[in-house]
Every structure is written in C-alpha cells, then in structure tokens.
Amino acid sequence: MLLSGDSPDGATSAARRDCTALASGYEMGEVQMCHTVFPWHSNHCGELSAGQLLTWIDTTACLAAERHAGMACVTASVDDIQIEETARVGQQICIKAKVNRAFNTSMEVGIKVAVEDSLTNSQKHVCTAFSTYVAKPAGTKKVNLKPVRLQTPQDHLEYSLAAERRRVRLYHEDAYDNLMEDGSLLYDAVLESDHNKVSTDSTCVESIELVLPPHANHQGNTFGGQIMAWMETVANISASRLCHTHAILKSVDMFKFRGPSTVGDRLVFRAIVNNTFQKSVEVGVRVEAYNCEEWTKGKPRHINSAFLIYQALDAKNQYITFPRVKACTEDSIRRFRGAIARRKIRVARKYILSSVPEKPISHPWDKGNQAYLSYNNIAALTFLAARNGWELNSKMYNVKVFTHEENDTLSIRVDMQVKIQASQAYLLLSDLGLRPHWDVHYLSCEVVETAGVDDKIFYITCPPIKQKRSTDFVVLMSRRYPCKNGDPYVIAVRSVTLASCPPSVKFLRGEVQCAGFLIYSTGRDECQVSYLNQLTSGIMPYIEENLTGWSNSIEETASSCIKFLETAKIYTTLL
Known part of the structure; x- marks a missing residue:
C-alpha cells in the first residue's frame, strides 16, 4: 500500500524532501528509496525506530509491486524479518525492492535495507525481507500479472526461491497445527524445576488509534506500513515491561493482513508476552477494527496478527537473559506452546530458505x-x-x-x-x-x-x-x-x-x-x-x-x- 505522507506527525514535507524513488536505470518492478534519519524518525535512544523502518519497507515494496503490476496493490503478508543493524540520526537508510516472481494475482517482492554513514563512507546490511502483494484492479477487470523478466543469475535464483518461499507460506498454518499437536511443546523438566518463573499479566498492553486521512493510502484503506508501525509500538512496550529496560526489535514472525480497514475506523491493538527463549522474548500482537456501527455493537473485524521477537542490552552492552514465564491459564498455555511452535518454524525458514551461498568448509x-x-x-x-x-x-x-x-x-x-x-x-x-x-x-x-x-x-x-x-x-x-x-x-x-x-x-x-x-x-x-x-x-x-x-x-x-x-x-x- 502506498503512503500518502511519510510522517503523520507534521513532518511530512521534510520527510518527502529526503525520500527519493529512483526510477531511472532500474527494471520494471524495481525501486530504490533513500531516507535521511531525522530525530522524528528515531526513538529515545537516537536510533531509527523499528516502526518507522517497517513503514519505509512497506512503502518501497508497494511501489515496486505497483510498478510491475501497473495498478494498485495491497499488502497480503510480510515474511520473517531479521534485523541485523540499527541506524542513528544523521545516517541514511537505503531500501531496494524488486519483484522476484509474479503469480496469477499476487507477487513476491524482495527488499534489501542498508544503512549508510556519509562521514565514514561505510555501508552495513540492516535486513532482508520478502513481502507478498495482491493486485487490485479497478472495477471488475481480471488480473493476470505479467511474468518477471530474468536477466542475471541472481534473478534466476530469487525466482526459483520465490516458489519455495510461497510453498512454505501456503503450508505455514498446517505446519503450525502439526507442531501444536505435539505434546512436547508444553514443558520440560528444567522449566518445571525453575521457581523463578514470572507471570506475563503485567506485559498486557492495549492501545487504540483512530484512522485519519494521513494514515490512508490512495485507495482510502489504512496504509499497511502504518498498521505495522503501530503494532511495533505496543509490542515494544510489552517486551520492555518484562525486561525493565528498552527492548530492541530483532525479528518479525510474519505480518499477515486478514482484511482492510478504512478512514474513520478505530483500530484496537493488544499485545502480550507469549514466551521467552534465553536471550529473546516473543510478543504477540492482535489488531481489530471497528467502524462506528461495529464500535457500538462491540463486533470487531480481525485485520492483522503478528509475532515480534525482542532482545535487550544491560549496562555492559551485553544481551540480557530473560526470565522464564509461567503458563497457568488455558490461554497462557496456548500462547506458550504457540511461541515454541513458531520458533521451530522460524528457525527452519531462516536456514532452509537462505540464499546465501556457503563457503567450502572441507x-x-x-x-x-x-x-x-x-x-x-x-x-x-x-x-x-x-x-x-x-x-x-x-x-x-x-x-x-x-x-x-x-x-x-x-x-x-x-x-x-x-x-x-x-x-x-x-x-x-x-x-x-x-x-x-x-x-x-x-x-x-x-x-x-x-x-x-x-x-x-x-x-x-x-x-x-x-x-x-x-x-x-x-x-x-x-x-x-x-x-x-x-x-x-x-x-x-x-x-x-x-x-x-x-x-x-x-x-x-x-x-x-x-x-x-x-x-x-x-x-x-x-x-x-x-x-x-x-x-x-x-x-x-x-x-x-x-x-x-x-x-x-x-x-x-x-x-x-x-x-x-x-x-x-x-x-x-x-x-
């Protein structure tokens, strides 16, 4: 989905001046966008906020999808994202997005994000992401997306891997259900003997947002990047309550958009810690939308769910070890087991689908x-x-x-x-x-x-x-x-x-x-x-x-x- 304004806090014009989509020299379905990180893009530590990064990623990827499709596109899902570097105020974020493969009505967009420092002339890899977009033609026009033109060996590799990633996406829920049927996902002897387990009740966070015109795209739907940014905000608060310090987003376990919301909707965000894994913690976020009539009747629409993984640093700049959590109620046990199942799938996806060639080790x-x-x-x-x-x-x-x-x-x-x-x-x-x-x-x-x-x-x-x-x-x-x-x-x-x-x-x-x-x-x-x-x-x-x-x-x-x-x-x- 295309963002109508980069910053709903009044800094739109300045953000636009520092955001350039470079069309010349790029193939159809390929877009590059660069941003300077200003204070209003950062958190209290002077680092680029994860929510803003997600917003920019979705904006750039949508531009690439729409350039290939020649029509409006909406975000269907965003795969796992592993964040390896942070950017600070004054540095530049460079995002490259390219359509890897087009199917009938949907396409996969690959996104690569780097941070550049003009003072040191250095560049570091921030993350790689894969998003799925669905073409939305005007009226009743049928969609049959044109194939991607493959030119380089890397194009062919990503084209092939896109089909494998799509297979994993389609069977993600089945794999999750299979794992959830495994009773071993509940407890182990070490966990049972741990008397320092903590309750996650205090990590429950609820927030509400009113969707205004600056939050919508050119179709009048809430911009997907904005929803993801709001989700990261409540998830960060939830994780920080557990570790009692600033939490750092390290990865995202798939954003999946289940339906649209529009200007005037009230979006309710609920976040809670599901489980901890040594030096990381998973936070689940659920988003529900109400229009005026639904708000009165209390009948929401479930529009998005995601699971975000955080880490935290101590005074010595070392990653802290999170306490183990209690799972006492039926709901907490379900979330506890679900986090373990998702972690298994997430680890498998990360290594099975990696396109990084290995160096010889013999x-x-x-x-x-x-x-x-x-x-x-x-x-x-x-x-x-x-x-x-x-x-x-x-x-x-x-x-x-x-x-x-x-x-x-x-x-x-x-x-x-x-x-x-x-x-x-x-x-x-x-x-x-x-x-x-x-x-x-x-x-x-x-x-x-x-x-x-x-x-x-x-x-x-x-x-x-x-x-x-x-x-x-x-x-x-x-x-x-x-x-x-x-x-x-x-x-x-x-x-x-x-x-x-x-x-x-x-x-x-x-x-x-x-x-x-x-x-x-x-x-x-x-x-x-x-x-x-x-x-x-x-x-x-x-x-x-x-x-x-x-x-x-x-x-x-x-x-x-x-x-x-x-x-x-x-x-x-x-x-």
Missing part, C-alpha cells in the same frame, strides 16, 4: 596436517556440546531433540537414553560402516584411508531427497576414550578433501562442518548418547521436514539407533 587431508585436523575435529564437537542456550525442540520417551542458533548457524542435539554400557556404544557407533544398518539416510559407508587406530576417513553415500542426484561425503572420523571418570567417549566427524575421492557427476558432494557422538556412562548397563550436528546445506534437506513439523525423521532415526545398540550389545561383549 580441509585437504594429508600427512602434514592430519594431527591438526584430528584435534580440531574433537575440539569442535566438544565446544559445540558445551555451548549454553540449547532449546528443547521435541521429546519422546527416551529421545530429546534440541536446537541451538548462534551467528547464523543452526545446530541440533539429540539425546538418547540407551540400555547398554558406554564402552559398547562407543565401539558400535565409531564403526561408521555399521551405520547403514540403523540410519536410513546412509546408503553405504566404507573406509578409504586409515590414520591410526582412532582416526579414519570414510566415504559415505546418501539417498536423494529433493535433488535428482544422491549425495556423497568424505569425512574424517576421530574417536577418543575418556581421559577421566565422568568424561564422555567422543566420536567426531567433519568433512575433508581427499585426492583419491574426487567429486563425481553421479553424486552431489555434501559437507559436514561439525558432527558426532558424545557418550556418557549413566550406570552399569546404561548410557546417554548425544548426537550433534552443526547443520550445513548438504545436511539440511535430510531434516528439513522434521524442523518444520512435517515428519519425525530425527526421532525415528534416534529410536532406530537405540534399538540397534541394545540389540547389538551382545556381540560387542564377544569382541
């Missing part, structure tokens, strides 16, 4: 560096396991799945309780040649080079998932006995390159950054087996449906591993 294997690679292999797995902030993702009777997100890297940890001695599990799991017996993701696994008793290089083949070709890996497996009582047995895996195993046209070569097993003795004939994997693009397709709630492949593979170990333990006794 190191050449030779006699000169084998000691270093072996040490690095063991150390990387040990450090990964020791990280704080693992979040429970799902649990079964004897299997728990955790996720960890840090610096744009997603990791999983699967804890399995097994009735077998730790030393026996160690021997069985370190023989990767046995893995095809219990892991359906392994077609074959064979030793191609030995570098001592505890270091071997394996060649692994895996079945195709989405791609037409199967995937293969060349990995270094390093294993270690415990140094002292209480230490785990370690089996670490990472990719290497080997001259005798070059990539083949028959297989798509995958890479493993850090993976393996830590085995802890918990009794005479019992142990805990923890499997960890720092996910890469080569691994992600095999667990994608699990992360989005469409399958239980991780849990099923873990159960198969447990069954294999408990069945095979009799044979290790004879070794």
Whole structure:
C-alpha cells in the first residue's frame, strides 16, 4: 500500500524532501528509496525506530509491486524479518525492492535495507525481507500479472526461491497445527524445576488509534506500513515491561493482513508476552477494527496478527537473559506452546530458505596436517556440546531433540537414553560402516584411508531427497576414550578433501562442518548418547521436514539407533 505522507506527525514535507524513488536505470518492478534519519524518525535512544523502518519497507515494496503490476496493490503478508543493524540520526537508510516472481494475482517482492554513514563512507546490511502483494484492479477487470523478466543469475535464483518461499507460506498454518499437536511443546523438566518463573499479566498492553486521512493510502484503506508501525509500538512496550529496560526489535514472525480497514475506523491493538527463549522474548500482537456501527455493537473485524521477537542490552552492552514465564491459564498455555511452535518454524525458514551461498568448509587431508585436523575435529564437537542456550525442540520417551542458533548457524542435539554400557556404544557407533544398518539416510559407508587406530576417513553415500542426484561425503572420523571418570567417549566427524575421492557427476558432494557422538556412562548397563550436528546445506534437506513439523525423521532415526545398540550389545561383549 502506498503512503500518502511519510510522517503523520507534521513532518511530512521534510520527510518527502529526503525520500527519493529512483526510477531511472532500474527494471520494471524495481525501486530504490533513500531516507535521511531525522530525530522524528528515531526513538529515545537516537536510533531509527523499528516502526518507522517497517513503514519505509512497506512503502518501497508497494511501489515496486505497483510498478510491475501497473495498478494498485495491497499488502497480503510480510515474511520473517531479521534485523541485523540499527541506524542513528544523521545516517541514511537505503531500501531496494524488486519483484522476484509474479503469480496469477499476487507477487513476491524482495527488499534489501542498508544503512549508510556519509562521514565514514561505510555501508552495513540492516535486513532482508520478502513481502507478498495482491493486485487490485479497478472495477471488475481480471488480473493476470505479467511474468518477471530474468536477466542475471541472481534473478534466476530469487525466482526459483520465490516458489519455495510461497510453498512454505501456503503450508505455514498446517505446519503450525502439526507442531501444536505435539505434546512436547508444553514443558520440560528444567522449566518445571525453575521457581523463578514470572507471570506475563503485567506485559498486557492495549492501545487504540483512530484512522485519519494521513494514515490512508490512495485507495482510502489504512496504509499497511502504518498498521505495522503501530503494532511495533505496543509490542515494544510489552517486551520492555518484562525486561525493565528498552527492548530492541530483532525479528518479525510474519505480518499477515486478514482484511482492510478504512478512514474513520478505530483500530484496537493488544499485545502480550507469549514466551521467552534465553536471550529473546516473543510478543504477540492482535489488531481489530471497528467502524462506528461495529464500535457500538462491540463486533470487531480481525485485520492483522503478528509475532515480534525482542532482545535487550544491560549496562555492559551485553544481551540480557530473560526470565522464564509461567503458563497457568488455558490461554497462557496456548500462547506458550504457540511461541515454541513458531520458533521451530522460524528457525527452519531462516536456514532452509537462505540464499546465501556457503563457503567450502572441507580441509585437504594429508600427512602434514592430519594431527591438526584430528584435534580440531574433537575440539569442535566438544565446544559445540558445551555451548549454553540449547532449546528443547521435541521429546519422546527416551529421545530429546534440541536446537541451538548462534551467528547464523543452526545446530541440533539429540539425546538418547540407551540400555547398554558406554564402552559398547562407543565401539558400535565409531564403526561408521555399521551405520547403514540403523540410519536410513546412509546408503553405504566404507573406509578409504586409515590414520591410526582412532582416526579414519570414510566415504559415505546418501539417498536423494529433493535433488535428482544422491549425495556423497568424505569425512574424517576421530574417536577418543575418556581421559577421566565422568568424561564422555567422543566420536567426531567433519568433512575433508581427499585426492583419491574426487567429486563425481553421479553424486552431489555434501559437507559436514561439525558432527558426532558424545557418550556418557549413566550406570552399569546404561548410557546417554548425544548426537550433534552443526547443520550445513548438504545436511539440511535430510531434516528439513522434521524442523518444520512435517515428519519425525530425527526421532525415528534416534529410536532406530537405540534399538540397534541394545540389540547389538551382545556381540560387542564377544569382541
């Protein structure tokens, strides 16, 4: 939706002077808009307010959509937004929007936002966003949007990914419903034993806005960017009440517009904290609209809902850890569980749909560096396991799945309780040649080079998932006995390159950054087996449906591993 005035607070003219849509030199469906951040765009910290940023993003994206469609367009939804940088007063915000793909009546617009500092001549990436717009022709004219003209390899990539993102949007609610049926989304033992949980009652915020002509677009509907800005305001207040300091918007979990509102409507905004996750908090916002008649009868229209994720800094400029929240009432339990489900989907979307190409992570294997690679292999797995902030993702009777997100890297940890001695599990799991017996993701696994008793290089083949070709890996497996009582047995895996195993046209070569097993003795004939994997693009397709709630492949593979170990333990006794 197109904004009729950039600033409803009386600064419209000044804002317009510093906002330029650069049409020349750009393809149809592509727009660039630049703004100088003035004090009236900022919060009390002198930083660009998140609400103003959302307003500008929606304005620029709508201009791109309307330029491609040749008619008025309205915002249907805005995908997850990850905000990486902030802008301060005096700096410039540069927003580029381009239609990635047009469907029948809707289109996806990709938006990239950067902050520029003219004093230092530097530029930093603020965020990337994807919005869906629907063309609204005048009268009864039918819409059949023209296709996007693809010129560069990046155009083709975004065109292809747009279809995948659309598939995820269409199945978002089904994925959410599937996750909500999973009872493990409620509590875990750690949460149950936490006596410092806090109530979210005090974080409930309600606000009302009267839609005036400056808040409307050229069609008379409330400007979508303005609604998003108002939503961010109440959500920020809610999050700040929990942390007792200024909250910083870090990401948005999809704005979805369910219906229009017009000039004269009363918009009621309600926000409340749903759940906390270590150093972040989710706030839910619901928007209802009333016209004069509806206002009297108390019959609102639900026009928008969104979930915003905030963080906060302490006096030392470190992110604070939020307290865990209570879920006592039926409504608070629903919101508590819903936040966990959305986080699972959000994490999966972020990493599965990322278009950022990965750098090669495999190191050449030779006699000169084998000691270093072996040490690095063991150390990387040990450090990964020791990280704080693992979040429970799902649990079964004897299997728990955790996720960890840090610096744009997603990791999983699967804890399995097994009735077998730790030393026996160690021997069985370190023989990767046995893995095809219990892991359906392994077609074959064979030793191609030995570098001592505890270091071997394996060649692994895996079945195709989405791609037409199967995937293969060349990995270094390093294993270690415990140094002292209480230490785990370690089996670490990472990719290497080997001259005798070059990539083949028959297989798509995958890479493993850090993976393996830590085995802890918990009794005479019992142990805990923890499997960890720092996910890469080569691994992600095999667990994608699990992360989005469409399958239980991780849990099923873990159960198969447990069954294999408990069945095979009799044979290790004879070794």
